[in-house]
Amino acid sequence: MSRGFYIGRFQPYHAGHHAMVERIAEDVEELVLGIGSADQSHTVHDPFTAGERIMMITKAVSAADLDIITYAVPIEDLNRNAVWVSHVQSMCPEFDVAYSNNPLVVRLFEESGIEVHSSPMFRREVLEGSEVRERMMNGDDWRSLVPDAAAAVVDEIDGVGRLRQVGSSDSNGNGHEGYAEDPSD
Ligand SMILES: Nc1ncnc2c1ncn2[C@@H]1O[C@H](COP(=O)(O)OP(=O)(O)OP(=O)(O)O)[C@@H](O)[C@H]1O
Numbered sequence: 001m002s003r004g005f006y007i008g009r010f011q012p013y014h015a016g017h018h019a020m021v022e023r024i025a026e027d028v029e030e031l032v033l034g035i036g037s038a039d040q041s042h043t044v045h046d047p048f049t050a051g052e053r054i055m056m057i058t059k060a061v062s063a064a065d066l067d068i069i070t071y072a073v074p075i076e077d078l079n080r081n082a083v084w085v086s087h088v089q090s091m092c093p094e095f096d097v098a099y100s101n102n103p104l105v106v107r108l109f110e111e112s113g114i115e116v117h118s119s120p121m122f123r124r125e126v127l128e129g130s131e132v133r134e135r136m137m138n139g140d141d142w143r144s145l146v147p148d149a150a151a152a153v154v155d156e157i158d159g160v161g162r163l164r165q166v167g168s169s170d171s172n173g174n175g176h177e178g179y180a181e182d183p184s185d
């Protein structure tokens with residue numbers, strides 16, 4: 001039995017992530033899905049809570065009827081890269097192999113002696129979280145970039161409305177500051 005690990009922010013869970021999960025399901029029987037930056041929500045860069053992202057992933061994986069058992073584990077950021085892999089391991093079931101296309105994540109796992117697999121990006125010109133969020137903000141078609149079950153969760157929580165509202169308070173435009181700021185700033 002082998003168990004894999006795949007981490008992302010999944011803001012939101014899109015068809016590129018889903019294609020990765022489908023590919024990983026061909027390799028392993030169980031998959032731990034790390035919900036990265038779990039402490040972040042209600043900003044333009046990270047609009048959805050860890051729980052909402054878990055709903056998107058759980059429902060999308062279930063709808064796809066993949067031959068795999070998944071565990072979604074929220075992982076808060078730890079601003080110390082050198083010990084981040086230990087932090088991840090402390091929160092998760094044990095895993096044999098990690099999957100990532102993020103160069104920093106790949107490096108950190110390899111330096112910890114963990115096998116890492118990367119794959120080519122799927123339609124990266126559109127399958128990118130920032131593109132999906134931008135389309136949500138602008139009223140463009142984002143649904144075609146997201147599994148139907150994940151789009152239904154976005155609808156259920158009025159995710160587009162939230163993103164637009166926190167976006168309208170993002171006065172400095174850096175995408176991270178959707179929360180209420182000190183008005184004197
Ligand atoms: N289109 C894609 N094809 C394959 N892997 C992808 C794709 N998009 C993201 N990934 C990978 O999924 C993991 C999680 O990515 P992440 O949640 O940051 O998504 P993202 O689309 O890069 O988001 P953002 O634009 O919000 O930073 C990373 O390893 C990332 O490289």
Ligand SMILES: NC(=O)c1ccc[n+]([C@@H]2O[C@H](COP(=O)(O)O)[C@@H](O)[C@H]2O)c1
Pocket residue numbers: 007008009010035036037038076077078079080081082084100101102104105108
């Ligand atoms: N030191 C740290 O806290 C650290 C290091 C590497 C990745 N991460 C997190 O892991 C996730 C990686 O996901 P992406 O591949 O989506 O960038 C992100 O949530 C990122 O913040 C955190």
